[in-house]
Amino acid sequence: MAFARSDSGKNPPKMPTAIKLLIAGGFGVGKTTMVGAVSEIRPLRTEETLTDRSVGVDDLSGVEAKATTTVAMDFGRISIGQDFVLYLFGTPGQERFWFVWDELARGALGAVVLADTRRLADCFPSVDYFERRGTPFVVAVNCFEGAPVFDLDEVKLALNLGPDVPIMLCDARRRESGKEVLIELVKHAYGKRPTAAAH
């Protein structure tokens, strides 16, 4: 869906196809760390606000409402040659930020749900959300020192994951590890792509 105008004088330069990947999970689970480990740029931060979407912000009350509903997201970028650019968004894990999730998940290729075995329940909302929405996702258990080591099958059971949802261990600080998680995700999303079932 090219949106570029032909009457804007020159032909617009060819742009890469942008692809969105999400990194979700509870607070402090390592989302920003993973974004930073794999990104080619230092993670950037952007803000979304609820009032942006729903209220014309001409009056002071709108401004006040904005102050209470701003959500900051960290994101990074991975260029794949000239043709594709991946954007990785660290997604806040709390359910009350649903308005950001909906926007982020729209058109996303897939999501990584990061889990910490010390606080496994923190990733339930993310798992629920992507299941309900049908967004392909993988679960990556971030290995913090001193965290209880569970068998991945046990974690899978505890999260009540479908049999086809990939689950793996990772170290969010390591680029290689983040890369492996993203490769798993893209492979999984490929099998789940909308047309894959239809054919």
Next chain:
Amino acid sequence: MNTEWNPDEERLLDAPTIRPYVIARGRTEAQDRFDLISLAVTVRPTTGAEIGLDPEHQAIVRLCRRPLSVAEIAAHLDLPAGIVRVLLGDLFDRGFVAVQQPQPEMNVLDERMYKAVLDGLRAL
């Protein structure tokens, strides 16, 4: 919008927070046009003399000499993403930038895309 700016009110509010909303003039219709990963690129530079372009518009035009996403523009200019969408809508309508929307969904034509992305990630 109210063009009379009450200085007493202004002092109550954090100016850097307010400013973007003034630029955007309360418009919201442009916001659903652009995704956070919609890419913008400048196709016509501004001269600085255009009527109705704010410094923030000019800043976007300068920044987008190479394609940048809405999220990146917002981060670089320290503006909320919603405001960047509105400003980009203005610039697009006036032919200063081209905007490329992301694929609405991945379809079978994009089988090559998955392969290219996988190869690209493996090669990182």
